[in-house]
Amino acid sequence: MAKIELTDKQFQNLLQLVYMGEWMLQAYEPADNAGEIDELEQQLYESAYRQGNDDIEFDKKLGGYAPCQEFEDDCDELIEQYDEHTFWEELIIRMANRDLKQMGGDKLSPKEFEKKQNELIQKYEKEFGKNGIENLILKK
Secondary structure, eight states, rough: OOOOOOHHHHHHHHHHHHHHHHHHHHHHSTTHHHHHHHHHHHHHHHHHHHHHTTTEEEETTTEEEEHHHHHHHHHHHHHHHHHHHHHHHHHHHHHHHHHHHHHHHGSSHHHHHHHHHHHHHHHHHHHHHHHTTOOOOOOO
């Protein structure tokens, strides 16, 4: 059995990582090891609760420990910031790669491909940074 010692701040950061990690693993479907993850999460939350951490409470309805609303809100804000950044990054890269494919990018050398890709990425970053999705049109 592994034993580690953490400062209060390190333990608080670990709780945040556990909350966000569990959310990521199971946001859309249960993870293969969902039971093990839930058990670990409960162990950490119970330990935090017993140490007097105000961010964790015992939820009688759930029959277990859970983060308080303020803790969840703080973590959810970080998740939303990550989602926002990831959305734009993925959209820009996918659009640049789509354009490269249409321009015959598979015939370019790796160095030429990367140069052209960076040019397209910068073009889309500028456009979306200025206008968001306002000028985005789906053609059929």
